[in-house]
Amino acid sequence: MRTDVEIVARRGPGGRTVLPVLRATGQLAVRRTGATTVHLVATAFGPLGGDDATIRIVVEEGATLGVLSVAAAIALPARGATTPSVQRIEADVEGSLDLRLEPTVVAAGAHHRAELVAGLGPHGQLTVTDQVLLGRAGEEPGRWTGTTRIERGGRPLLHTTVGLGTGEPAWLPPVAPRAYVSTVHIAETVHIAEEEVGVATGQDAVRLPLPGGWVTTAWGAELHRVVRAAAALAPAAPVRVPA
Amino acid sequence: MTAALLTLADSRLPAGGHAHSGGVEQAIAMGVLTDAGSLTTFLRRRLATSGAVAAGLAAAACGGGDLAALDAEADARTPSPALRAASRQQGRGLVRVGRRAWPSAAWDELPALPHHAIALGVAAAAGGLGPRDAAQAAAYLSVSGPATAAQRLLAMDPLTVAAITARLAPEVDDVATRAVADGLPAATDPLLDLLAEVHATRKDRIFAS
Amino acid sequence: MPPDHNLDDYVDAPGAHRHGGPLRVGLGGPVGSGKTALAAALCRTLGEEFDLAVVTNDIYTTEDADFLRRNAVLPDDRIEAVQTGCCPHTAIRDDITANLDAVELLEARHPGLELVFVESGGDNLTASFSYGLIDVQIFVLDVAGGDKVPRKGGPGVTAADLLVVNKTDLAPMVGADLDVMRRDSAAVRGGKPTLLISLRDEPTAAAVADWVREQIRVRVPA
Numbered sequence: 001m002r003t004d005v006e007i008v009a010r011r012g013p014g015g016r017t018v019l020p021v022l023r024a025t026g027q028l029a030v031r032r033t034g035a036t037t038v039h040l041v042a043t044a045f046g047p048l049g050g051d052d053a054t055i056r057i058v059v060e061e062g063a064t065l066g067v068l069s070v071a072a073a074i075a076l077p078a079r080g081a082t083t084p085s086v087q088r089i090e091a092d093v094e095g096s097l098d099l100r101l102e103p104t105v106v107a108a109g110a111h112h113r114a115e116l117v118a119g120l121g122p123h124g125q126l127t128v129t130d131q132v133l134l135g136r137a138g139e140e141p142g143r144w145t146g147t148t149r150i151e152r153g154g155r156p157l158l159h160t161t162v163g164l165g166t167g168e169p170a171w172l173p174p175v176a177p178r179a180y181v182s183t184v185h186i187a188e189t190v191h192i193a194e195e196e197v198g199v200a201t202g203q204d205a206v207r208l209p210l211p212g213g214w215v216t217t218a219w220g221a222e223l224h225r226v227v228r229a230a231a232a233l234a235p236a237a238p239v240r241v242p243a
Numbered sequence: 244m245t246a247a248l249l250t251l252a253d254s255r256l257p258a259g260g261h262a263h264s265g266g267v268e269q270a271i272a273m274g275v276l277t278d279a280g281s282l283t284t285f286l287r288r289r290l291a292t293s294g295a296v297a298a299g300l301a302a303a304a305c306g307g308g309d310l311a312a313l314d315a316e317a318d319a320r321t322p323s324p325a326l327r328a329a330s331r332q333q334g335r336g337l338v339r340v341g342r343r344a345w346p347s348a349a350w351d352e353l354p355a356l357p358h359h360a361i362a363l364g365v366a367a368a369a370g371g372l373g374p375r376d377a378a379q380a381a382a383y384l385s386v387s388g389p390a391t392a393a394q395r396l397l398a399m400d401p402l403t404v405a406a407i408t409a410r411l412a413p414e415v416d417d418v419a420t421r422a423v424a425d426g427l428p429a430a431t432d433p434l435l436d437l438l439a440e441v442h443a444t445r446k447d448r449i450f451a452s
Numbered sequence: 453m454p455p456d457h458n459l460d461d462y463v464d465a466p467g468a469h470r471h472g473g474p475l476r477v478g479l480g481g482p483v484g485s486g487k488t489a490l491a492a493a494l495c496r497t498l499g500e501e502f503d504l505a506v507v508t509n510d511i512y513t514t515e516d517a518d519f520l521r522r523n524a525v526l527p528d529d530r531i532e533a534v535q536t537g538c539c540p541h542t543a544i545r546d547d548i549t550a551n552l553d554a555v556e557l558l559e560a561r562h563p564g565l566e567l568v569f570v571e572s573g574g575d576n577l578t579a580s581f582s583y584g585l586i587d588v589q590i591f592v593l594d595v596a597g598g599d600k601v602p603r604k605g606g607p608g609v610t611a612a613d614l615l616v617v618n619k620t621d622l623a624p625m626v627g628a629d630l631d632v633m634r635r636d637s638a639a640v641r642g643g644k645p646t647l648l649i650s651l652r653d654e655p656t657a658a659a660v661a662d663w664v665r666e667q668i669r670v671r672v673p674a
């Protein structure tokens with residue numbers, strides 16, 4: 001099944017964020033939930049293998065937008081099908097975008113692909129978090145492939161693909177974690193020296209500098225611990241830790 | 244393929260690779276790599292991630308890609324400062340010997356400290372090789388150097404290590420084929436980032452990376 | 453299309469890729485023979501006369517570099533330590549990349565550089581420097597290793613531009629006959645010089661410093 005979401009955030013009168021475009025078809029609905037936030041709401045189980053969702057987000061200059069979701073997404077295998085479910089986020093950010101969807105849980109036998117392609121303008125700011133858990137409680141891990149590409153003015157700042165779960169060539173014991181969290185933060189200033197953010201390491205967690213920001217990555221057996229480990233390395237942007 | 248490929252992938256080519264363990268020294272220190280089995284696993288994950296990316300970059304650089312744009316793509320795929328430094332240091336070493344071995348105007352288009360994979364692509368082109376060859380050399384080098392580093396550090400049986408490397412050949416070929424067919428890969432292994440960054444802070448290391 | 457393979461275009465005379473630049477002096481020899489002590493002595497003795505720097509090739513730590521910082525009155529930015537990946541002789545002979553990087557870095561940082569010492573990691577008697585890396589090399593032996601060592605030969609002993617037999621103060625303690633060492637060295641070295649010294653008794657290493665001065669003098673075109 002195809003799902004399409006489109007969100008455009010614009011700076012309105014008095015500096016408030018207006019949403020001239022806010023529409024969704026397929027398995028997601030989108031609701032405005034605050035002055036600068038929208039929530040994605042799943043209208044069906046899934047995604048299932050073969051489902052294909054595209055979320056287009058435009059944040060115009062001067063606008064601020066947070067995109068959240070109401071609950072974890074549980075990727076499930078489609079009966080008889082081996083195709084992955086796909087969620088593609090295309091973001092065009094001249095203002096400030098905070099993308100914090102709830103975790104993706106990939107059930108046994110399922111393969112979920114998450115893609116983010118974000119283009120930042122000269123003043124664009126972006127924070128994006130991926131939280132992944134392979135397998136529901138007591139279940140074998142599913143498979144998750146996540147690609148992130150962030151550009152500013154056409155110049156690539158970060159381009160990585162992480163593959164987790166059975167079938168991913170680099171997901172091999174003894175380091176084959178079920179839980180994974182990654183947060184990328186790119187501030188407005190493109191001139192932050194990489195040394196100002198710097199590297200930080202933890203046990204199964206690392207923070208690396210990016211032009212104007214940083215990326216933290218943490219992995220382990222339990223999602224809540226991994227979320228904490230990633231948050232512990234984040235220098236500035238707040239990362240929400242579930243209770 | 245010409246014999247130039249054998250020279251390019253030869254661990255005896257004096258390009259500085261012998262002082263880099265590709266994360267092996269730190270993997271051993273952290274207990275992730277202890278024996279032949281875990282060495283094989285480590286090499287597989289390296290091949291599938293940084294090996295694939297290097298193969299893609301080398302192929303693109305060999306095929307006449309815009310070297311400055313490829314250098315930016317390499318940076319975007321290598322956010323770890325320690326891994327960037329290791330790559331650029333080895334790139335510089337390869338340029339030094341490559342210029343002498345295969346004189347070509349293409350060397351002058353490279354920055355002073357190019358990423359290793361990009362220098363490898365230029366070397367391949369200068370040596371009369373094609374993108375697939377460049378990808379193969381990059382993929383092979385992503386495991387051959389680390390394998391011998393493990394051999395030295397763990398005093399492993401060199402025959403075992405040679406056998407491990409030899410048996411990875413089909414996977415090396417596969418990575419090279421896909422790097423050429425599917426465009427620039429971006430596969431990454433956060434474990435390698437962590438190993439590289441912790442290693443870089445150590446004072447008691449034998450290898451440069 | 454493979455390039456036109458004319459070997460003459462590619463292969464130049466040893467060292468011909470270097471024009472001018474500092475004199476590069478290799479310091480090789482077995483573990484503990486006194487390479488770092490000699491480097492420190494030469495830096496102290498020659499430091500006033502020449503703009504100099506040191507590259508160390510420690511096997512495991514930055515011990516040698518740290519010693520030089522303390523004892524050779526050399527500021528940090530004149531000492532570079534390279535990692536050798538378990539193979540100290542590879543780094544000075546077979547794949548000199550890391551050492552060339554270090555030397556070039558020092559040259560770039562100190563444009564007036566006249567003299568660079570490259571200390572190898574302690575190795576065995578077969579270790580010697582590639583002339584792609586250095587201009588002249590000194591091999592440092594230790595009297596305590598036994599008076600048989602020069603007789604055993606090996607590229608380090610036979611081919612080094614200068615053989616230094618250090619720690620002569622220990623000869624009585626270890627029962628080494630210095631005359632035997634002097635005679636055997638002369639026999640295997642085909643006229644190249646050998647100096648017997650004790651850095652303990654004569655910490656300026658004046659004789660070795662004179663030899664280095666001479667190397668700089670003969671190299672600079674009159």
Ligand SMILES: Nc1nc2c(ncn2[C@@H]2O[C@H](COP(=O)(O)OP(=O)(O)OP(=O)(O)O)[C@@H](O)[C@H]2O)c(=O)[nH]1
Binds near residue numbers: 483516621622653
């Ligand atoms: N008795 C005596 N000891 C000396 C002399 N020269 C050096 N030593 C000592 O020998 C030891 C080793 O000297 P180093 O200069 O560290 O030797 P090295 O060749 O640099 O050693 P590695 O770098 O570890 O191979 C030190 O404890 C020195 O103090 C000497 O002339 N006489």
Ligand SMILES: [Mg+2]
Binds near residue numbers: 487489516
């Ligand atoms: Mg020493």
